[in-house]
Amino acid sequence: MTWIDDPAFGPDRPFGPQTLPYGVLETDSGPAVCVRVGDHALPLRGLAPELGAELAGVVSGGSLDPLLAAGNTQWTALRARIAEVVTSDRRPDGAELLPVDEHRMLLGFTVADYVDFYSSRHHAENVGRMFRPDSEPLLPNWTHLPVGYHGRAGTVVVSGTDVVRPDGQSRPPGDEMPSFGPSKRLDIEAEVGFVCGGAPTSRVGTAEIADHVFGVALVNDWSARDIQPWEYQPLGPHLAKSFATSIAGWITPLAAFVDARVEPPKPDHALQDYLVEKEPWGLDLHLEVRCNGTPVSRPEFRYMSWSPAQQLAHMTVNGATVRPGDLFASGTVSGPDQDQYGSLLELTWAGKEPLVLDGGEQRTFLEDGDTVTVVGHAPGPDGSVVGLGAVTGTIVAAEPR
C-alpha cells in the first residue's frame, strides 16, 4: 500500500511507479520540479530529507536544468529513490500532492539547441511524392544517414500554449509571383522528442545514449505546408517550421523504456561503423493524434528507420557537442498504413482527401480554434504500460496586420 491516495497511481496504470516523469508546475509558491504520480504531481522540493542533500539540491528549484546537467549517475539514483518514496506506506512530512489538471505546466528546461530528424521512411516517401513528384521519393543519402535540420530552440513551447497562425510567403501552384499572408495550410507533425543532459560531449557512440539522453517527450512540430515548398530549396525547412514547436510538459526518463526497446527496420546495405547499434534503440511507442477530440491517426514509432541512439551519434560525429538542454526530435512518426500517418499533409494527401471529424465537420489543414493533441504509451515492465504525457495546442488567428 502506498501513501499516495490516487487510483490512477498503480502498476497497472500509465502513470504508475514504472513511469515517474518529471515536469515543472506552477504552484502557489512558484514553479516547482515535480514527479507525476497518477493524476497528481509531487513537488520534489518538499522531499529533501527523503532524497538527501545532494539529490535534493538538483530538484529543489523551479527548473529541470540542474537535473539535466547532473548526469546519468544522479538520474539513476534519483529515480530509484523517488520510486522508493512513492511506493512506501509512509507519507513523507512536507509532501504535497497537486492535481495535475488544476495546475499549469511550464517549459521545464532551457532548450539549448533543437534538431529535427526525418527518420520515418513512410513519411519521407509520402512527402517526397507530394513535394517532388518528378523525382525519386527518397534521396540516395536517406538510407545511409539520419537526415535532419537545425530548428529554432527559442520557439519551443510547452504543451497547452496557443499557436498563432504564422504569416509567410507562399507561391501557389500556377502562380508566377509569391504572395504573403497567414498560412492556409497549417499542419501538425506528431513526433517524439529526446531531451539531452550530462557532460557536454562530442562523438557519442550509439551505446552511450543513456549518458546523454535524460528523457523522452512527445512533440508536435507545427508546419506551414504552403510556406514550406516555396522557401525550403536548397537549404531545408526554415520559417515554415520555426514559429512554434510544442513539447509535452512531462518528460519521461529514458530508463522507463527498457521494455520498449526494439530493433529498428534495417537498411539493405551496411552502415558506417558509427551508426551501427550493438543493442537496438528502436522504441515500441504507440501514439494517437486527436483533432478536436477525434482520433485521426495512430502512428507507431517502431517503424522509424533511425533510432534516437543513431540520431545522437550522427548529430555529434563531426565533433559537435551535445549539451544539457539540447532537444532532438525523431521526425514525423508515420507508419505504412493510412491511419498511421503523423501529419495532415499525408492524412489528407495534400488536402485532396478531407478527414471527417466526430460531428461531421471536415478538415484538410487546421482552422483557427482547432486543438490538436498527441498522446502515447509504451510497454513497461511486467506487462505494465508507460504513459507519455500529452502534447496539445490550439490554433489562434494570425496577428492582425
Ligand SMILES: O=C(O)/C=C/C(=O)CC(=O)CC(=O)O
Ligand atoms: O521532404 C521535405 O522536403 C520535408 C519534409 C518535412 O516536412 C520533414 C520534417 O520536418 C522532418 C520530419 O518531421 O520528418
Ligand SMILES: [Ca+2]
Ligand atoms: Ca518535423
Ligand SMILES: [Mg+2]
Ligand atoms: Mg517546428
